[in-house]
Amino acid sequence: MSNLIKGIITGGKIVKRFAIAAGVLALASAIIAYCVDKKVLPYNSIVVIWILGGASALILIGISSYQMLIDQEEAAVEIKKVEDKIKESPTKSWELGRMKLESYLNRNLKQVQSIFVWTVIVMLFGFAVIWYGIIKLYQGGGSVDAAMLTTVSGLIIEVIGGSFLLIYKSTMKQAKEYVTVLERINAVGMSVQILDSISQNESKLQDQARAEIAKQLLELYGGIKK
Numbered sequence: 001m002s003n004l005i006k007g008i009i010t011g012g013k014i015v016k017r018f019a020i021a022a023g024v025l026a027l028a029s030a031i032i033a034y035c036v037d038k039k040v041l042p043y044n045s046i047v048v049i050w051i052l053g054g055a056s057a058l059i060l061i062g063i064s065s066y067q068m069l070i071d072q073e074e075a076a077v078e079i080k081k082v083e084d085k086i087k088e089s090p091t092k093s094w095e096l097g098r099m100k101l102e103s104y105l106n107r108n109l110k111q112v113q114s115i116f117v118w119t120v121i122v123m124l125f126g127f128a129v130i131w132y133g134i135i136k137l138y139q140g141g142g143s144v145d146a147a148m149l150t151t152v153s154g155l156i157i158e159v160i161g162g163s164f165l166l167i168y169k170s171t172m173k174q175a176k177e178y179v180t181v182l183e184r185i186n187a188v189g190m191s192v193q194i195l196d197s198i199s200q201n202e203s204k205l206q207d208q209a210r211a212e213i214a215k216q217l218l219e220l221y222g223g224i225k226k
Helices: 002-010 013-037 043-088 090-139 144-196 203-221
Strands: none
Touching (some): 013 043
């Protein structure tokens, strides 16, 4: 959702026009749904509602994906800058790993957020469709088959929303793994910075510090027991 909002705000004229088009399609879908409910339009007009609503959703997803692509390109530029620095100072290669992992983590978190938001939207929509079908069934003003079909459609939408939740759980697990690795890289970076702070004249102390840092890192992440 943040990508969508950012894309609409910072995007050019074309992006804003697409956003307006998505809003118009969503509004038209709502108006047709109201007319169908008031029996101004025939019940089979619900197909048009699905088409317009789906087109609006696809446009919004496209804007969000476009903004995500821009963010990835900006992250790639930052990584390139770090790579150039590493050519001058190879000992800071850990910083490149940190930058890349942060880029992956940010992308992963944005995907998690998008999945969660769309899951909530889909499940709320499915819940609304189910209630609409139940209300029509009890009112008895329309076709029983049509009301049953609407209710079943809502249940199918809920199942789809549930599958999104499974994807959300898997993506969250991956994000947790990224955080763990990032924590390790930061530990290495902090160790290198501490080592660099030792005076070059005290070579013996530097060697001892290197050995102790290596030992501690192996104990933490290499499975070596004291």
